[in-house]
Amino acid sequence: MDTSITTAKKKILSSEEYARICQFINTYQGGLAIDCELEMVNRIFTDVEPLALICILQSELFNKSRGQHWKHEQRSKHLLKTYEDQCHQYHDNGLIIRMACVEGMTPIALCRLLLQEKYELKQRSQISRLLKQPHLIKDSCLGANVQQCVYSDNQEGPITDLRRRIVGEEYELKLKQLATEAGIHFYDEHDLRRMGYDKTPDIKIILPFLYKGCIVNWIESKANFGDPKSHMWNIQQQLQSYCNRFGPGIIIYWFGYQEETSQLPDNNIGITVLTDFPAREDLVFMELTNPAPIDDKASVQIV
Structure with missing residues (x-):
């Protein structure tokens, strides 16, 4: 062994x-x-x-x-x-x-x-x-x-361009699989484009959840390293639009990031920077419970 x-x-x-x-x-x-x-x-x-x-x-x-x-x-x-x-x-x-x-x-x-x-x-x-x-x-x-x-x-x-594209798609698929395993319901980019959105995150959460007390409405997957310069570019080109349209969310740099990246003041618009999918113990979900027999209205409960 x-x-x-x-x-x-x-x-x-x-x-x-x-x-x-x-x-x-x-x-x-x-x-x-x-x-x-x-x-x-x-x-x-x-x-x-x-x-x-x-x-x-x-x-x-x-x-x-x-x-x-x-x-x-x-x-x-x-x-x-x-x-x-x-x-x-x-x-x-x-x-x-x-x-x-x-x-x-x-x-x-x-x-x-x-x-x-x-x-x-x-x-x-x-x-x-x-x-x-x-x-x-x-x-x-x-x-x-x-x-x-x-x-x-x-x-x-x-060959290099093809490899990078495949790796990017692999980690987008990984994000969707982990989200599904965690019980998260979401729209992906194709769903959002059919609904008329132009700039779309990799997944848009249907029923937002909490990650360490922060609301999460979307998650973006990046199969690269998040240095401050590239992260600022991502904020300007993508993440700011997501925050304006959908609210706070998470960006995952699967291969890591420079520690300053997660501490940039520009993240205060509602951006959380991670290197992996959030741990299950750090997530709090809201679920619609079945209505009680004496009440015809569904209640919302944090579980």
């Missing part, structure tokens, strides 16, 4: 812990993002939830890429010439990956620039089509390199 005890990984990070992780990511020189991810998960931050580390890595690299995109775009002609000069020397499919490491870019970001420059593509959708179907690229060597980048890049590209 296995008597080992699995230690729970940390999901709520202090500002200092979060800053150390970000610093490691932004100063990492060891190769691709997947190498940085493995280093963090297996060697450096072994006490932190791995999915939290992966999400922080994604966020930091996205912000870095967005800030440097214009610089790389100005060098697209030079990058294409470098690739074409070297592709005759190397007869493998890893040239673009090696160039991306040198340039401090993700392989897919470099692929986009090379395809855009080589084929004078003006629309992002044209480039995305070639990334999804590298066999359509006329230059077979470039096509093989692009295909290798699609398989190797864990930050961008069609």
